[in-house]
Amino acid sequence: MSILKGIRVLDCSIAMAGPLAAQRLADLGADVIKIEPTSGEWQRHTAAGGATGNKINVSFLSLNRNKRSLSVDLKSPDGKAVLLEAVKTADVFIQNYRAGVATRLGVDYETLSAINPKLVYVSMSGYGETGPSVKRPGQDLLLQGMSGAMMATGEGDGPPRPAGQYLVDAITAYSAFEGALAALFHRERTGEGQKVSINMLDAITTIQMQELSVFTKGKVKPERTKEAHAHVYMRAPYGVFQTSDSYITLAFAPLDKLGVILGSDVLAKMNSETHGFSHRDEIFAITRKALLSKTSDEWLKIFDEAGMWAGPVYNYEQLINDPQIKHNGTFISYNHPTEGEVTTPGFPIKFSKTPSEIRYGAPINGQHTIEVLKELGLDDEKISELIEKQAVHVGEDLA
Numbered sequence: 020m021s022i023l024k025g026i027r028v029l030d031c032s033i034a035m036a037g038p039l040a041a042q043r044l045a046d047l048g049a050d051v052i053k054i055e056p057t058s059g060e061w062q063r064h065t066a067a068g069g070a071t072g073n074k075i076n077v078s079f080l081s082l083n084r085n086k087r088s089l090s091v092d093l094k095s096p097d098g099k100a101v102l103l104e105a106v107k108t109a110d111v112f113i114q115n116y117r118a119g120v121a122t123r124l125g126v127d128y129e130t131l132s133a134i135n136p137k138l139v140y141v142s143m144s145g146y147g148e149t150g151p152s153v154k155r156p157g158q159d160l161l162l163q164g165m166s167g168a169m170m171a172t173g174e175g176d177g178p179p180r181p182a183g184q185y186l187v188d189a190i191t192a193y194s195a196f197e198g199a200l201a202a203l204f205h206r207e208r209t210g211e212g213q214k215v216s217i218n219m220l221d222a223i224t225t226i227q228m229q230e231l232s233v234f235t236k237g238k239v240k241p242e243r244t245k246e247a248h249a250h251v252y253m254r255a256p257y258g259v260f261q262t263s264d265s266y267i268t269l270a271f272a273p274l275d276k277l278g279v280i281l282g283s284d285v286l287a288k289m290n291s292e293t294h295g296f297s298h299r300d301e302i303f304a305i306t307r308k309a310l311l312s313k314t315s316d317e318w319l320k321i322f323d324e325a326g327m328w329a330g331p332v333y334n335y336e337q338l339i340n341d342p343q344i345k346h347n348g349t350f351i352s353y354n355h356p357t358e359g360e361v362t363t364p365g366f367p368i369k370f371s372k373t374p375s376e377i378r379y380g381a382p383i384n385g386q387h388t389i390e391v392l393k394e395l396g397l398d399d400e401k402i403s404e405l406i407e408k409q410a411v412h413v414g415e416d417l418a
């Protein structure tokens with residue numbers, strides 16, 4: 020049995036950060052009901068990601084598996100009444116609305132906890148719920164820039180470069196996930212619900228704890244002209260190196276060993292702990308030149324045998340076909356009723372007794388509206404009335 024079986028989550032979130040947090044709970048067995056506007060959650064219809072020819076955006080498919088969809092107009096009194104009924108049956112509520120929206124919709128913590136004091140209410144925002152930046156849009160790229168993370172990445176004297184993934188969204192999602200689990204644990208002990216707030220700015224700032232402490236305590240400023248890491252004075256060589264056919268990574272190579280491998284007497288005589296800092300440019304120059312003489316596979320075999328920290332720089336095809344990734348079962352595939360086979364990373368944590376499970380793919384908008392309304396005790400007549408008033412939307416049931 021999955022660990023969160025019997026836990027009900029109402030997921031009112033949009034885009035990535037909220038939906039991913041809710042999906043983590045769903046993968047652990049929670050009954051996650053995605054509460055969507057009657058037109059469907061924003062990301063369903065976006066073309067972002069470049070994948071075309073699908074009825075549902077592929078990013079949406081990757082963030083909303085294992086959820087049921089209740090499509091309801093929270094701006095209508097009837098729709099809102101449905102949500103408040105659902106809240107009585109819920110354990111967790113997640114929203115990542117723009118500041119002020121939750122209150123305007125009447126789904127703020129004060130309102131919902133009055134209905135269900137045991138509720139764990141997860142509020143996700145861009146910058147916090149109060150303060151000078153509260154009105155600014157919370158978007159991944161903006162936060163990568165504002166958090167200082169971007170200052171350390173990029174080449175030479177060029178501009179700052181963001182990570183090519185939605186790093187801030189993901190970190191915020193994982194923080195919300197752990198916050199929800201901790202609050203459920205507290206509720207298990209005491210019966211008490213609470214509000215769990217996490218914002219993107221604090222999430223991305225906090226994961227830079229080493230780099231920021233080196234700055235505040237060590238007074239060392241990150242400079243992207245110097246290094247592949249915000250620690251400017253990382254022991255050399257540390258970075259991405261070109262080989263005769265591609266690139267490899269090399270971290271903290273002991274200089275005496277590296278010198279022997281690269282055939283450099285100069286390196287072989289160096290001491291990692293002293294020269295690794297004082298002779299950085301020379302070490303990089305020797306290493307760069309030497310690594311151009313063999314292929315990545317050849318170098319990786321040599322470094323592996325020497326017990327040194329080196330690795331491949333994969334494209335996604337190489338990653339998916341990597342023997343360790345295959346061995347781990349990192350990717351899962353499922354058959355979606357309208358989109359066919361979907362291959363996507365699964366849930367990475369393995370539990371020896373309560374494994375995660377992929378039960379179904381991302382839903383059609385409103386696919387489970389009738390099913391959920393019936394579970395909430397509404398009869399056919401009331402359901403027809405809600406449909407008639409367009410307070411709810413009923414999608415095709417593809418189960």
Ligand SMILES: CC(C)(COP(=O)(O)OP(=O)(O)OC[C@H]1O[C@@H](n2cnc3c(N)ncnc32)[C@H](O)[C@@H]1OP(=O)(O)O)[C@@H](O)C(=O)NCCC(=O)NCCSC(=O)C(=O)O
Binds near residue numbers: 033094116118159188
């Ligand atoms: C991402 C956002 C900038 C998107 O802003 P918006 O487009 O304005 O979306 P919002 O959800 O906040 O609200 C849109 C409107 O929809 C209304 N709304 C929402 N749900 C409903 C339902 N069910 N029924 C009726 N109306 C609804 C809501 O009241 C708002 O209307 P009005 O009441 O009339 O205003 C913001 O939500 C935000 O800053 N969120 C916090 C940070 C966060 O989680 N960011 C997403 C990370 S993902 C990301 O960065 C990325 O993918 O890249």
